Amino acid sequence: MEEYKLMKGNEAIAEAAIRAGTDGYFGYPITPQSEVMEYLMAEKPHERTGMVVLQAESEVASINMLYGGAAAGKKVFTSSSSPGISLMQEGISYIAGAELPCLIVNVARGGPGLGTIQPGQADYFQATKGGGHGDYNLIVLAPASVQEMADFVSLSYDLAFKYRNPVMILSDGAIGQMMEKVKFKEQEPRMKTHPDWATVGKPADRGPNIITSLDLDPARQERFNNKLQEKYKKIREEEILFEEIDCNDADYVFVAYGTSARICQKSLQLAREEGIKVGLFRPITLWPFPYEQIIRLSKKTKGMLSVELSAGQMVEDVRLAVEGKIKVEHYGRMGGMIPTPEEIVLALKKQIIGG
Amino acid sequence: MAEKVVNIEMINPENLVYQKTKVLNDNVMHYCPGCGHGTAHRIIAEVIEEMDIQSEIIGIAPVGCSVLMYNYFNVDMQEAAHGRAPAVATAVKRLWPDKFVFTYQGDGDLAAIGTAETIHACNRGENITMFFINNGIYGMTGGQMAPTTLEGMRSSTSPYGRDISMMGNPLKMTELVAQLPGTCYVTRQAVHTPSNVRKTKKAVRKALEYQQKNMGTSFIEIVSNCNSGWKMAPVESNNWMVENMFPFFPLGDIKVPDEE
Numbered sequence: 001m002e003e004y005k006l007m008k009g010n011e012a013i014a015e016a017a018i019r020a021g022t023d024g025y026f027g028y029p030i031t032p033q034s035e036v037m038e039y040l041m042a043e044k045p046h047e048r049t050g051m052v053v054l055q056a057e058s059e060v061a062s063i064n065m066l067y068g069g070a071a072a073g074k075k076v077f078t079s080s081s082s083p084g085i086s087l088m089q090e091g092i093s094y095i096a097g098a099e100l101p102c103l104i105v106n107v108a109r110g111g112p113g114l115g116t117i118q119p120g121q122a123d124y125f126q127a128t129k130g131g132g133h134g135d136y137n138l139i140v141l142a143p144a145s146v147q148e149m150a151d152f153v154s155l156s157y158d159l160a161f162k163y164r165n166p167v168m169i170l171s172d173g174a175i176g177q178m179m180e181k182v183k184f185k186e187q188e189p190r191m192k193t194h195p196d197w198a199t200v201g202k203p204a205d206r207g208p209n210i211i212t213s214l215d216l217d218p219a220r221q222e223r224f225n226n227k228l229q230e231k232y233k234k235i236r237e238e239e240i241l242f243e244e245i246d247c248n249d250a251d252y253v254f255v256a257y258g259t260s261a262r263i264c265q266k267s268l269q270l271a272r273e274e275g276i277k278v279g280l281f282r283p284i285t286l287w288p289f290p291y292e293q294i295i296r297l298s299k300k301t302k303g304m305l306s307v308e309l310s311a312g313q314m315v316e317d318v319r320l321a322v323e324g325k326i327k328v329e330h331y332g333r334m335g336g337m338i339p340t341p342e343e344i345v346l347a348l349k350k351q352i353i354g355g
Numbered sequence: 356m357a358e359k360v361v362n363i364e365m366i367n368p369e370n371l372v373y374q375k376t377k378v379l380n381d382n383v384m385h386y387c388p389g390c391g392h393g394t395a396h397r398i399i400a401e402v403i404e405e406m407d408i409q410s411e412i413i414g415i416a417p418v419g420c421s422v423l424m425y426n427y428f429n430v431d432m433q434e435a436a437h438g439r440a441p442a443v444a445t446a447v448k449r450l451w452p453d454k455f456v457f458t459y460q461g462d463g464d465l466a467a468i469g470t471a472e473t474i475h476a477c478n479r480g481e482n483i484t485m486f487f488i489n490n491g492i493y494g495m496t497g498g499q500m501a502p503t504t505l506e507g508m509r510s511s512t513s514p515y516g517r518d519i520s521m522m523g524n525p526l527k528m529t530e531l532v533a534q535l536p537g538t539c540y541v542t543r544q545a546v547h548t549p550s551n552v553r554k555t556k557k558a559v560r561k562a563l564e565y566q567q568k569n570m571g572t573s574f575i576e577i578v579s580n581c582n583s584g585w586k587m588a589p590v591e592s593n594n595w596m597v598e599n600m601f602p603f604f605p606l607g608d609i610k611v612p613d614e615e
């Protein structure tokens with residue numbers, strides 16, 4: 001049965017979350033993602049599936065509610081936008097340190113500070129390089145369509161529970177706000193059983209389950225860190241996702257994710273009409289980053305242009321991958337400005353082809 | 356060395372009148388001798404045992420001296436970030452409404468960094484029980500000024516005594532949350548004498564019973580000493596607490612449910 005709906009990206013996340021059998025949502029309003037909670041409240045998921053939806057007093061509270069819910073063995077998520085995600089960082093670090101599965105959605109806007117409510121991709125460093133304190137990594141997924149906003153919800157939960165690790169969907173205000181047709185999966189039931197490590201009340205036949213990120217013994221704390229690093233290594237080896245468009249015969253490649261990747265698709269067409277063979281490489285997992293795939297691609301191309309709504313953040317990872325063997329430049333707009341496809345072709349010509 | 360005299364009579368099973376609750380394990384507590392945390396732990400654990408709810412309760416530990424309380428309790432526990440226990444507990448309770456959920460926090464945790472979480476959990480009337488150990492100081496980090504440090508009281512960050520004009524006023528969080536419609540039971544107790552221990556234990560039982568009846572947030576402050584932070588011997592610190600803390604933080608019920 002085909003069931004398409006016309007929806008905003010933010011609404012698609014909310015609907016997909018209900019259908020993925022989410023147990024709880026905790027959030028605080030912020031533009032451009034407020035539709036997530038608005039949609040949930042309007043849908044009465046407590047009647048549809050028994051899901052809890054709570055408007056918290058702050059993002060600090062919502063991320064710590066996420067900690068509590070995840071530690072109690074439930075499928076939980078929160079959503080926010082850049083300033084709110086900044087406020088959550090301590091909690092995210094605790095969640096990573098306590099190895100709790102959950103989903104955090106960042107519908108990013110331009111910064112720094114209060115910045116703007118228009119789309120931005122300047123939270124890449126924060127999302128992929130830590131953000132909070134300590135050696136930890138989030139799994140970061142970057143959707144480029146309303147359909148992917150929906151699809152990545154259950155994918156996130158699968159990864160989160162598989163690795164006991166928080167997962168972030170790093171989107172932006174454009175994808176959160178735009179409407180596209182989207183097809184949803186059937187309703188999944190909420191979990192009936194809970195992980196054996198969860199704090200659900202201690203039955204007589206086991207010892208207490210303790211959820212903590214504290215260990216004051218340096219040797220044990222280091223051992224724990226090594227275990228985390230082993231986990232991250234496995235994720236790097238097994239969970240990389242990306243998309244290549246017209247890369248086979250390409251002389252030049254745009255590297256872009258999310259909204260930028262969509263604009264680059266148009267730029268690619270324009271360039272090809274002019275006879276310039278351009279491809280698009282779209283990382284879908286921003287962490288783990290597809291270094292190997294970019295290395296391979298760099299061996300048959302002359303240059304890469306990383307296009308981002310930022311001053312150039314992902315470009316550092318692209319450069320790390322190609323190790324100076326080909327030219328890599330960044331083109332981007334900031335503050336909520338969005339480049340036109342023509343502008344990007346021009347940048348390719350000036351910075352990569354002519355440069 | 357004097358010879359060890361063991362009074363056999365005393366350890367005869369029929370003569371044992373007191374036994375440690377099974378809800379606490381045998382780990383040696385890290386608290387300073389004379390500190391109130393251990394007594395407060397024991398009271399809560401005893402009530403959990405007496406109500407037979409060990410398998411249905413989830414505790415949330417703070418950041419502070421009692422950060423490691425999960426090492427002593429035989430119940431499922433989570434360790435929250437500094438000040439966030441009420442938010443953590445909110446989610447656990449909402450997702451497991453049939454379980455008992457409690458938080459246990461110091462004054463810095465509950466009344467400084469976690470003020471927003473405390474007030475909003477209480478104002479929403481979350482069906483949780485909150486234990487607030489008020490020792491007037493930041494014990495864990497080495498005796499800095501707390502929101503509850505009394506006027507004139509010395510701490511490592513108010514070495515000449517708390518100067519209200521410079522450092523602001525001590526905060527009566529318990530009176531504050533009693534104003535909120537979400538709280539059903541708000542009381543202030545102490546654990547420095549056997550009779551206070553008995554009173555506190557009654558209060559803990561009531562609080563958990565109100566939670567069972569879904570009556571809203573039950574909130575128990577336990578005024579406590581911090582002999583090492585206050586730089587006093589245990590007995591001296593208890594006397595100081597009676598003379599100085601109790602006049603500002605008077606013991607007794609502040610809010611009780613209508614049914615009583």
Ligand SMILES: Cc1ncc(C[n+]2csc(CCOP(=O)(O)OP(=O)(O)O)c2C)c(N)n1
Nearest residue numbers: 418419420437461462463464492493494495
């Ligand atoms: C975000 C953050 N800020 C500061 C600290 C340091 N810190 C740990 S415990 C504490 C104060 C604890 O005092 P209180 O809550 O009164 O509990 P007590 O130790 O007296 O029992 C502070 C400031 C921290 N762990 N996290």
